[in-house]
Amino acid sequence: MSSCTLDLDGVGFRYKGGHDALSEVSLRLERGIVGLLGPNGAGKSTLMRILATLAKPTRGRVQWNGEDTARRPDPLRRTLGYLPQDFGVYPMLSAREFLAYLSAVKGVSAKRAAARVDECLAQVGLSEAADRRLGEFSGGMRQRVGIAQALLNDPKLLIVDEPTVGLDPEERLRFRHLLSDLAVDRLVILSTHIVSDIEASASSLAIMAKGRLLFSGTPEALIADAAGHVWEWTVPAEQVATVRARHVTTGSQRLADGVRLRLVAERAPSADAVPVAAGLEDAHLWLVARGENR
Numbered sequence: 001m002s003s004c005t006l007d008l009d010g011v012g013f014r015y016k017g018g019h020d021a022l023s024e025v026s027l028r029l030e031r032g033i034v035g036l037l038g039p040n041g042a043g044k045s046t047l048m049r050i051l052a053t054l055a056k057p058t059r060g061r062v063q064w065n066g067e068d069t070a071r072r073p074d075p076l077r078r079t080l081g082y083l084p085q086d087f088g089v090y091p092m093l094s095a096r097e098f099l100a101y102l103s104a105v106k107g108v109s110a111k112r113a114a115a116r117v118d119e120c121l122a123q124v125g126l127s128e129a130a131d132r133r134l135g136e137f138s139g140g141m142r143q144r145v146g147i148a149q150a151l152l153n154d155p156k157l158l159i160v161d162e163p164t165v166g167l168d169p170e171e172r173l174r175f176r177h178l179l180s181d182l183a184v185d186r187l188v189i190l191s192t193h194i195v196s197d198i199e200a201s202a203s204s205l206a207i208m209a210k211g212r213l214l215f216s217g218t219p220e221a222l223i224a225d226a227a228g229h230v231w232e233w234t235v236p237a238e239q240v241a242t243v244r245a246r247h248v249t250t251g252s253q254r255l256a257d258g259v260r261l262r263l264v265a266e267r268a269p270s271a272d273a274v275p276v277a278a279g280l281e282d283a284h285l286w287l288v289a290r291g292e293n294r
């Protein structure tokens with residue numbers, strides 16, 4: 001297997017108006033799915049654009065297999081697939097026509113293009129729909145066309161920015177399976193603000209807020225950090241608003257005798273709160289809550 005390693009070293013990005021969208025981001029990313037999590041405005045898209053060589057960091061550097069991607073972008077560009085957040089399609093073209101057009105734009109040789117388009121359509125499960133107009137496709141099918149175009153050059157680095165926005169649960173699941181299959185011999189970076197998008201598939205996580213990296217590591221390590229800080233507490237319905245105002249709640253369930261709240265907190269919020277095992281969503285919220293209190 002060829003190597004696919006991205007090293008970020010003190011990466012920062014300041015927009016022309018002086019706004020620091022990224023500060024001091026250092027991390028190493030390797031084969032598998034990396035989930036890039038963070039609320040809107042955290043800096044995910046800015047980071048993705050830098051990794052896709054569409055913007056240069058204003059501080060620090062990014063290396064792909066040891067080469068600086070700002071000084072020498074070509075080695076990475078040749079092996080990069082990118083699905084941006086606002087990916088649009090031509091509604092009057094068929095999936096096959098659209099991908100043939102993009103093959104030409106990306107410099108895939110005309111001789112190779114037709115076969116490659118068919119391979120990519122098969123990979124994303126759209127062979128049957130290849131000759132239908134894109135305007136008739138569902139949101140999930142359109143996103144799969146987006147992945148197919150990102151795969152045309154058989155990339156080793158695949159970057160997908162918020163790909164599941166607007167998809168129904170079934171399409172979401174299908175899309176997740178597709179990315180897991182693709183990550184076997186690639187580095188896939190998946191940005192999202194929805195924890196469940198990456199819960200079952202990410203081999204590592206990078207969590208951002210306000211342009212900074214709050215955490216990088218495995219999902220298990222994030223969950224371990226939250227151990228002892230997740231509680232279930234059943235309170236009368238009229239107390240729910242007060243508890244919510246004081247604590248970060250991650251779930252609630254109405255019961256016959258009140259409302260069972262799930263929350264993250266340094267210590268037990270009350271003597272009758274019960275400690276429970278942390279899940280990824282709890283651990284994420286615990287990290288964000290601690291980050292905000294710093």
Ligand SMILES: Nc1ncnc2c1ncn2[C@@H]1O[C@H](COP(=O)(O)OP(=O)(O)OP(=O)(O)O)[C@@H](O)[C@H]1O
Binds near residue numbers: 015021038040041042
């Ligand atoms: N062209 C720009 N000029 C100035 N500031 C910008 C520009 N684009 C983004 N920003 C700011 O930089 C910060 C990071 O934005 P970015 O789009 O990278 O975040 P994000 O985590 O991807 O959020 P979203 O999911 O909403 O896209 C935000 O505060 C945003 O307002």
